[in-house]
Amino acid sequence: TQREGWEHIMEPVMIKAILGDHYDTADKALYDKVRTRALDFIDKSTGIQTIVQMEGLVKMVEEFNFVPKEAILDKFGYKEIYNNGLMEMVDERMTKLNSGQLTVQDFTVKGAVDFLYALKDRGIKLYLASGTDKADVINEAESLGYADVFDGGIYGSVGDISKYSKKMVIENIIKENNLKGNELLVIGDGPVEIKECRKANGIAIGIASDEVRRYGLNQEKRSRLIKAGAQIIIPDFSQADTLIDLIFKK
Incomplete structure (x- = not known):
């Protein structure tokens, strides 16, 4: 949860990009219309690569037509603006972690790390796939001390959607390990990985977590994950033993 609150960074980036020079003069009706579209x-x-989200932003900027064509940035330009704001927040949190003001528990969902090691102890091969840039995903996993648990590898965006997606990762995992049906287990809080898991007939567990408290249920996530097809919804890993028994059908 080092990136908890990323939505609040992306929201103003999108609104400002769409409105352009009209940002300071837009009336409430217009501002609310753009904000609603951005939030939707x-x-x-949620869960797709940032670069793909920025492709969507470019299309929205063109659609609203407040910004002259020659002034519209490409997906990489908008991503840089967003990423600068995001990393400022992450760096501040990392400083507090390194200074001892905060601990790993302040950045992880309750019971999550212990749950990962419990799966590893059972011989389960673990993979981490994120829509965030790969270098940042690896850096954060290492800084929080759980990078070693992912013996299958850590994957993230490489800036080229033709070379990386969660769909590709899942397909490669299935192929490399010759998996069938419920031999694949996907755990995530985004609709993308849940949908891809269900397409592959795997077991899809949705994490509808309250990232601010790091435990408890987030109702919006729950609804989103149910629509995506999650077979099990949990708020955190406080009942990890029960979840493991359920996964392994004890």
Whole structure:
């Protein structure tokens, strides 16, 4: 949860990009219209690569037509603006972690790390796939001390959607390990990985977590994950033993 609150960084980036020079003069009706559109897009695109979200932003900027064509940035330009704001927040949190003001528990969902090691102890091969840039995913996993648990590898965006997606990762996992049906287990809080898991007939567990408290249920996530097809919804890993028994059908 080092990136908890990323939506609040992306929201103003999108609104300002769409309105352009009209940002300071837009009336409430216009501002609310753009904000609603941005929030709806953010909600529906949760879990996909940031670069793909920025492709969507470019299309929205063109659609609203407030920004002259020659002034519209490409997906990489908008991503840089968003990423600068996001990393400022992450760096501040990392500083507090390194200084001892905060601990790993302040950045992880309750019971999550212990749950990962419990799966590893049972011989389960673990993979981590994120829509965040790969270098940042690896850095954060290492800084929080759980990178070693992912013996299958850590995957993230490489800036080229033709070379990386969660769908590709899942397909490769199935192929490399010759998996069938419920031999594949996907755990995530985004609709993308849940949908891809269900397409592959795997077991899809949705994490509808309250990332601010790091435990408890987030109702919006729950609804989103149910629509995506999650077979099991949990708020956190406080009942990890029960979940493991359920997974292994004890």
